[in-house]
Amino acid sequence: xxxxxxxGHGRGASRNEGDRATRLPPLLGRRLMRLLLSLLIxxxxxxxxxxxKSTAGGAASGKAAVPPGEALPGDAGSVPVRxxxxxxxxxxxxxxxxxxxxxxxxxxxxxxxxxxxxGRLVVxxxxxxxxxxxxxxxxxxxxxxxxxLDAQGKEIARHEGFLERDAISAQLSLMxxxxxxxxx
Numbered sequence: 001x002x003x004x005x006x007x008g009h010g011r012g013a014s015r016n017e018g019d020r021a022t023r024l025p026p027l028l029g030r031r032l033m034r035l036l037l038s039l040l041i042x043x044x045x046x047x048x049x050x051x052x053k054s055t056a057g058g059a060a061s062g063k064a065a066v067p068p069g070e071a072l073p074g075d076a077g078s079v080p081v082r083x084x085x086x087x088x089x090x091x092x093x094x095x096x097x098x099x100x101x102x103x104x105x106x107x108x109x110x111x112x113x114x115x116x117x118x119g120r121l122v123v124x125x126x127x128x129x130x131x132x133x134x135x136x137x138x139x140x141x142x143x144x145x146x147x148x149l150d151a152q153g154k155e156i157a158r159h160e161g162f163l164e165r166d167a168i169s170a171q172l173s174l175m176x177x178x179x180x181x182x183x184x
Contacts, residue, residue, distance in 0.1 A: 088151040090177050091122045092168070096144035097129030102162040103144045109165050113172075116179045121172065150175060 082088055094110055096103030107125070114123035128135035128143060138147065141160060148157040148171055157171055169179070 088153075089120065089122050090151050090156075090172075090175055091124060091149040091153075092172070093138070093147040093149065094123070094125045094144055095128050095135065095138055095140045095147065096125065097127050099129060100143050105162060106144050106146075109163075109168070112165065113168055117172065117177060118180055120180060121177050148172070148175060 092110070092113065094103075094106060096106065098104075110123050110125060113121070117123070126134050126138075128138070128140055134140075135143075138145070144160075144162065146159045146163050146168070147155055150156050156175055159167075159171075172179075
């Protein structure tokens, strides 16, 4: 008698009639398993990439503008949104959370951007994990999400996922916001 595996799938293993009715043909079973495994891997990779594509234009996203000169939601007015001469400033709003690793990686970048664009841009971080209503108001699908607003409070661009310093600078440049004298 030839050796068989413990589950009875080895060569020479005898199969009774009841087993044949419940098993898939070997080739179909392998193909199905490969397909399911491929879909699982694809889903995991897509879900863990942490990078989402930017979308420009607040009107297309359905995001209502925040009136110029108003404090950002959750801010309670602690960060001025007007320049010293009283003109409203463009804003970069980062919606994230304390427990989010990409959000924590963004923190020093946002701090650096805030210093480099001081007096020309307001950088705000909002924790949507602590206050889920903010996430709903800003229509956040994934964190971190960065929202670029012009001086009138209109959403110009939105990015989901980690965003590098150079990409932030490029978007601000497109908006006409120039860095100050601080070194990068």
